Amino acid sequence: MHTHILLDHGSGGLASQRLIKDIFVRHLDNALLSSLNDAACLEMSGPVAMSTDTFTVTPLFFPGGDIGSLAVHGTVNDVAMIGAVPRYMSCGFILEEGLELEVLDRIVASMAGAASRAGVQVVTGDTKVVPRGAVDQVFINTTGLGEIRTTNLPQGNRARPGDIVLVNGSMGDHGLTILAQREGLRFQTPVQSDSAAVHNLAHKLIQKIEDVHVLRDPTRGGLATTVKEIAEQSKVSITLDEWNIPVNPGVQEGCSFLGLDPLFLANEGKMICIVPEDKAEQALGIMQADEHGVRARAIGRVSDGHPGQVVLNTAIGGTRLVHMLEGEQLPRIC
Amino acid sequence: MHTHILLDHGSGGLASQRLIKDIFVRHLDNALLSSLNDAACLEMSGPVAMSTDTFTVTPLFFPGGDIGSLAVHGTVNDVAMIGAVPRYMSCGFILEEGLELEVLDRIVASMAGAASRAGVQVVTGDTKVVPRGAVDQVFINTTGLGEIRTTNLPQGNRARPGDIVLVNGSMGDHGLTILAQREGLRFQTPVQSDSAAVHNLAHKLIQKIEDVHVLRDPTRGGLATTVKEIAEQSKVSITLDEWNIPVNPGVQEGCSFLGLDPLFLANEGKMICIVPEDKAEQALGIMQADEHGVRARAIGRVSDGHPGQVVLNTAIGGTRLVHMLEGEQLPRIC
Numbered sequence: 001m002h003t004h005i006l007l008d009h010g011s012g013g014l015a016s017q018r019l020i021k022d023i024f025v026r027h028l029d030n031a032l033l034s035s036l037n038d039a040a041c042l043e044m045s046g047p048v049a050m051s052t053d054t055f056t057v058t059p060l061f062f063p064g065g066d067i068g069s070l071a072v073h074g075t076v077n078d079v080a081m082i083g084a085v086p087r088y089m090s091c092g093f094i095l096e097e098g099l100e101l102e103v104l105d106r107i108v109a110s111m112a113g114a115a116s117r118a119g120v121q122v123v124t125g126d127t128k129v130v131p132r133g134a135v136d137q138v139f140i141n142t143t144g145l146g147e148i149r150t151t152n153l154p155q156g157n158r159a160r161p162g163d164i165v166l167v168n169g170s171m172g173d174h175g176l177t178i179l180a181q182r183e184g185l186r187f188q189t190p191v192q193s194d195s196a197a198v199h200n201l202a203h204k205l206i207q208k209i210e211d212v213h214v215l216r217d218p219t220r221g222g223l224a225t226t227v228k229e230i231a232e233q234s235k236v237s238i239t240l241d242e243w244n245i246p247v248n249p250g251v252q253e254g255c256s257f258l259g260l261d262p263l264f265l266a267n268e269g270k271m272i273c274i275v276p277e278d279k280a281e282q283a284l285g286i287m288q289a290d291e292h293g294v295r296a297r298a299i300g301r302v303s304d305g306h307p308g309q310v311v312l313n314t315a316i317g318g319t320r321l322v323h324m325l326e327g328e329q330l331p332r333i334c
Numbered sequence: 335m336h337t338h339i340l341l342d343h344g345s346g347g348l349a350s351q352r353l354i355k356d357i358f359v360r361h362l363d364n365a366l367l368s369s370l371n372d373a374a375c376l377e378m379s380g381p382v383a384m385s386t387d388t389f390t391v392t393p394l395f396f397p398g399g400d401i402g403s404l405a406v407h408g409t410v411n412d413v414a415m416i417g418a419v420p421r422y423m424s425c426g427f428i429l430e431e432g433l434e435l436e437v438l439d440r441i442v443a444s445m446a447g448a449a450s451r452a453g454v455q456v457v458t459g460d461t462k463v464v465p466r467g468a469v470d471q472v473f474i475n476t477t478g479l480g481e482i483r484t485t486n487l488p489q490g491n492r493a494r495p496g497d498i499v500l501v502n503g504s505m506g507d508h509g510l511t512i513l514a515q516r517e518g519l520r521f522q523t524p525v526q527s528d529s530a531a532v533h534n535l536a537h538k539l540i541q542k543i544e545d546v547h548v549l550r551d552p553t554r555g556g557l558a559t560t561v562k563e564i565a566e567q568s569k570v571s572i573t574l575d576e577w578n579i580p581v582n583p584g585v586q587e588g589c590s591f592l593g594l595d596p597l598f599l600a601n602e603g604k605m606i607c608i609v610p611e612d613k614a615e616q617a618l619g620i621m622q623a624d625e626h627g628v629r630a631r632a633i634g635r636v637s638d639g640h641p642g643q644v645v646l647n648t649a650i651g652g653t654r655l656v657h658m659l660e661g662e663q664l665p666r667i668c
Contacts, residue, residue, distance in 0.1 A: 011659050012553065013658045013659030013661070014657075015661075037415075037490055038412040038550065038551065039383040039384060039385035039413050039415065039416045039478075040383065041382075041383055041416060041482060041487070042381060042382045044382050049375055049376070049379070050376055050424055050477075050479065051372055051421065051424070051458055052475070054427075054475060055459050055462075056428060056464050058468075062388060079373050082371055082373045084375075088384065090384055090385070091368055092387065092426075118422065124385055126388050126411050127388045129472065129665065130665065133467075135390075135469050139473070141426045141460075142425075143475075144422050146373070153375070172656025179637065185353065216372065220347075220350075221345060221347045239380065258659035261354050266346075270351055323348075324348045325346060325347030327342050331344060331465060334462075
């Protein structure tokens with residue numbers, strides 16, 4: 001009947017119930033969600049991994065994804081990075097009065113598709129509607145739960161001298177795509193977000209390699225900031241070889257044009273994997289055999305140099321120290 | 335150094351790390367949160383209850399509480415209402431560029447106090463900063479996990495003819511307080527929010543009564559909407575006696591003045607408890623002995639009349655049918 005979100009849709013009354021039934025339950029349907037109790041009751045075995053992320057990306061739809069699928073991928077990946085198998089998610093929507101119902105419907109449908117492909121269920125949710133101007137269209141929080149089935153979990157403080165640093169593909173695609181969309185820029189080589197759930201690849205690595213030391217997804221702040229964090233947490237030095245770091249031609253082109261560094265741009269379907277040297281080749285093979293790791297590369301090495309230091313051997317033969325992102329290159333990328 | 339939130343604080347880089355350390359970790363400190371991994375690893379026994387809620391209340395501080403403690407109480411209560419013992423929470427903050435750091439600090443300190451009093455740990459979090467105007471000051475999502483330690487859990491569809499309906503205190507305090515604050519209204523008798531965590535009372539009821547049929551917190555939509563939902567889910571008729579429903583004098587006064595019905599106003603520290611008739615007195619005694627149930631009353635009865643119907647016997651001797659909240663009395667109350 002209505003075509004836009006009204007304040008009534010957040011009242012907790014009749015209009016809220018209709019919205020929940022017509023959009024959320026329709027797309028995300030499962031027995032746990034449909035019971036519509038205040039909380040979902042979940043059977044889980046062993047220790048539980050919990051991670052939360054809020055998504056405020058603008059524009060809502062972009063080449064390679066949208067806020068709905070991104071909200072699933074981001075949380076699934078965070079849960080997977082500590083070695084857990086993602087199982088359940090909650091979602092909390094904040095909607096702006098006046099948002100088109102058709103837009104919300106597309107977002108929730110995309111979320112449902114991403115959850116289904118990733119093998120996770122959205123089991124509980126919440127919807128708030130705020131007056132026009134109190135939020136920009138729609139923000140989504142997702143909180144994920146995973147089952148931890150192994151010991152010897154990867155952690156940010158487990159990088160050891162001699163270890164090899166791997167990535168599963170090109171850097172900076174998500175960040176540059178959002179920026180280009182927002183500024184209306186087009187490059188000769190089109191760019192698109194790498195938004196994807198990479199938990200299956202993470203699971204394979206952990207199962208087959210056994211002593212994966214670190215897994216981390218280089219989202220906000222990009223590869224550079226995340227590697228710097230790992231170096232600090234592990235109290236080691238990490239050297240990266242710039243010429244081995246995959247960057248797509250469109251991203252390279254856009255970064256040159258805009259004066260940005262792809263190593264500081266966000267990724268949403270990438271992981272940094274640090275393993276002992278004698279396992280690096282096997283890990284690289286596992287990555288390259290996965291749909292989300294075809295362009296995986298070894299990009300650097302851990303040493304016992306200055307603790308917390310990250311050195312980049314540049315493509316033109318120099319070296320420079322890598323610092324964390326200082327200041328914001330681009331807000332609202334995720 | 336800075337006194338206000340900058341976009342940098344959401345970059346994932348150095349400024350983000352400082353904010354997390356100086357405000358979030360400082361107040362919410364615990365070993366799980368301080369590890370700063372992408373996800374927290376939690377030891378839980380038995381089935382897990384999961385609930386999520388987003389808080390957009392304005393004003394941020396109000397008599398009886400603030401958005402920080404409210405975000406803890408709301409989620410703790412939702413987890414408790416399905417019979418679980420709340421253990422862990424995540425929190426996701428959306429901050430507006432320009433928010434005073436001192437305001438954020440007070441909110442997080444209040445959240446920490448509420449979590450500590452409720453015996454739950456905030457184990458993982460996320461912070462996004464959006465440009466001025468993209469959100470109104472600060473919104474918070476909390477997602478809670480609880481341990482389910484009993485079978486025979488209360489559920490919305492378990493009300494049975496003959497059961498007695500109890501509440502643990504006065505209705506409408508939170509809703510009217512927020513409204514009065516926002517409109518700058520003062521009443522002869524001051525009002526304040528009932529925001530509180532009532533999980534200990536819920537736990538006592540479930541442990542001692544064993545067959546509590548329904549527990550539900552009457553938040554958005556108030557008592558009337560929540561009782562109507564229960565009548566529909568359980569396919570029973572419920573009759574409420576208006577003269578037995580506790581309403582504080584200030585709330586009564588404000589409602590008369592504004593033409594509002596306290597039965598449709600939000601509560602944030604209340605529960606509806608439905609038990610077999612022969613357990614009603616015992617349940618009432620347990621409630622009245624708890625700090626959050628001193629004014630508990632039996633307010634109605636379940637019958638096998640028209641399924642889904644709620645009848646109110648009014649104070650002036652009439653009867654009327656109670657419907658769900660249609661339209662929004664007041665947005666952004668929680």
